[in-house]
Amino acid sequence: MQEWERILRRENAQCEACARRFQDGDAAISALEWSGGAFLRRDLCAACASGSTSTAFATWKRRIGIKNESGPPKLDVAYLTEFLKRLDRETDVPSRRMAYIVALLLIRRRALEQLPSPSENSLRVRLRKEEREFTIEVPVLDGPTVAAIEEDLAKVFKLEPAV
Numbered sequence: 073m074q075e076w077e078r079i080l081r082r083e084n085a086q087c088e089a090c091a092r093r094f095q096d097g098d099a100a101i102s103a104l105e106w107s108g109g110a111f112l113r114r115d116l117c118a119a120c121a122s123g124s125t126s127t128a129f130a131t132w133k134r135r136i137g138i139k140n141e142s143g144p145p146k147l148d149v150a151y152l153t154e155f156l157k158r159l160d161r162e163t164d165v166p167s168r169r170m171a172y173i174v175a176l177l178l179i180r181r182r183a184l185e186q187l188p189s190p191s192e193n194s195l196r197v198r199l200r201k202e203e204r205e206f207t208i209e210v211p212v213l214d215g216p217t218v219a220a221i222e223e224d225l226a227k228v229f230k231l232e233p234a235v
């Protein structure tokens with residue numbers, strides 16, 4: 073999943089909406105979107121970004137020409153929760169797999185409560201804050217693969233270690 077990091081680090085020289093080249097000192101807004109089972113990053117100028125990043129599940133601002141050591145903001149439980157809700161509507165395999173991983177992360181952070189599983193191949197969880205329940209199929213992944221993906225997610229999204 074180094075692909076995620078590559079997507080986050082990649083920087084465009086121009087706004088993807090109006091094609092204006094960024095100048096030193098300009099504010100650029102980067103939006104990370106989940107679409108068709110893959111992450112997409114869009115870099116927009118401030119004018120184009122206002123109002124057009126609402127479908128992104130993470131956005132961050134950077135200044136062109138100024139080294140920003142802090143990188144994208146930490147994705148917290150609220151972001152992950154929204155991400156899970158969005159993934160819950162998707163039926164493609166990568167999205168279902170991601171839903172499972174995100175659910176595991178949220179269980180570890182106690183945002184989701186695990187309920188008795190309806191079957192061997194599915195996970196039943198309840199969102200504590202909203203009393204909303206999800207059923208998520210357990211994807212065909214071996215343990216080390218799941219652990220590696222979780223670790224990558226946590227690193228890329230700067231999640232605090234689970235308590």
Ligand SMILES: [Zn+2]
Pocket residue numbers: 087088089090091092116117118119120121
């Ligand atoms: Zn623009």
